[in-house]
Amino acid sequence: MASAPQPRLPLFFNDLMPLNSRDHKNWKSTQFTNLDFLGKTHAVPVTVDEFVDAQRHFPIVFSSGDNPVPLALMGLNEGVNSFVNDEGMVTENVYMPAYVRRYPFMLARLNPDSDELSLCFDPSAGVIGDFAEGNALFEGEGEPSEFTKNVLDFCQKFEESGARTKAFMDEVIALDLLMEGEIAITMQDNPDKPFIYRGFKMVDENKLRELPIESVEGLHRSGMMMLLHAHLFSMNLMRVIFGRQSQQGKVPAQQAEA
Template identity: 65%
Template sequence: MATAPQPTLPLFYNDLMPLNSRDHAKYRSNPGDGLTWLVNQHAVPLTSDEFIQAQRHFPIVFSSGEGSVPLALMGLNEGVNTFIDDGGKLIEDVYIPAYARRYPFLLARLAPDAQELSLCFDPASGLLTETDTGEALFEDDGKPAPLVQGALEFCQKFEEAGARTQAFVQELINKDLLMDGEIAITRNDDPDKPYIYRGFKMINEEKLRELDAETAKLWTGNGIMALIFAHLFSMDMMRHIFGRQAAQGKVPEQQGQPAA
């Protein structure tokens, strides 16, 4: 079975294979016991379409370096997810970003010059296997079963949301609104030793206040300003996530750990 080109695989994916009725006619879904791919994952990519929902649960930050993308922080330190236990089960009900919900499926180009995206999956996930139990991926006549049709539609919508997200971030970059972020959090039992979190970008509120009236009016009308405020409001969740880590005994000894 052919494997899709994979110079670098996205977060969560260990392998990538095109899904087709010839090679995977007998494959069925095997949901497993939980969201195992989220275990120990503290930062999950987020689309701008999800900001309003996500800001109620997580801090929303932007990755550092070039090609900045929005991230939902499910923990403040590498290897810490305060919402998923070691078995991949939710500790409490929480919004799961679409990036994580689409796994193990992914739309990818099978060749560098390919114009169309093909539905692929991670065969290493163990979520789609040749078995007698679970929901079928293909009908007896080879047509995609509802599960595959739903996965394809979800992935297509995710790609569309990803394009809107890139356009949103580019607007922020064009106006030089992203700056290196830093958050200091102190524990009540040791107020003299703050935990300093860096390694992410956030909106520069001073430059936002200096935004020209024409752009401010345009962004208010097209929804960009609402996304900006959702991000800014979500930053209060930093302390909430830190509190969750402290309650779970997952606050490290050392200072200055990167959040993203």
């Protein structure tokens, strides 16, 4: 149900082009008229800096596999986003993960032998180009515009937040706090055939309670305990998301599997 994105390019990205003043001096960035790119995505990566905000709207789970990452579930089934309608419009005022908000931009390492990151964009997004209207990407003799500087700052902060998220996950794994998740949801008209959702990881509350006092104190001091509780509280929303899918007619006819 919640496998980490594994394509060669990150989730949403179909192509990646470095932004430069030579080729894109007169280019502009416009706003998306819809979020079609998000509409068929049920699980979106989130950083630890977003847990408190995201847990009010979505279940936060961890992807399966050897390198789990935190994911906000906007739907429980592949291809279902219960917050985006068929026209690609967000249906209500909901927290939008930074991973979504940065698209179509991202920082990428163009040279595998260098740690330097370059600001890139997805040209297939259709919102960056040689347009008459929009936010200029460069000004003067090819200097980054204020808009581009703000985009770069956002992407840099996202990378920093990603590093904090990796440190958090490394500690969670070191403490062996994760277990394979499973949730069964029944519908009133068919209580004998529950929908079973698997394929994700979650914090094992028993292991959390049984940690040595030194580890518990360390989690409190670092702020990790608050994040773990935000994740656990958010799991109550699994049934809420299922209810949204049911109202929208997006629950599979047969028993759901991860």
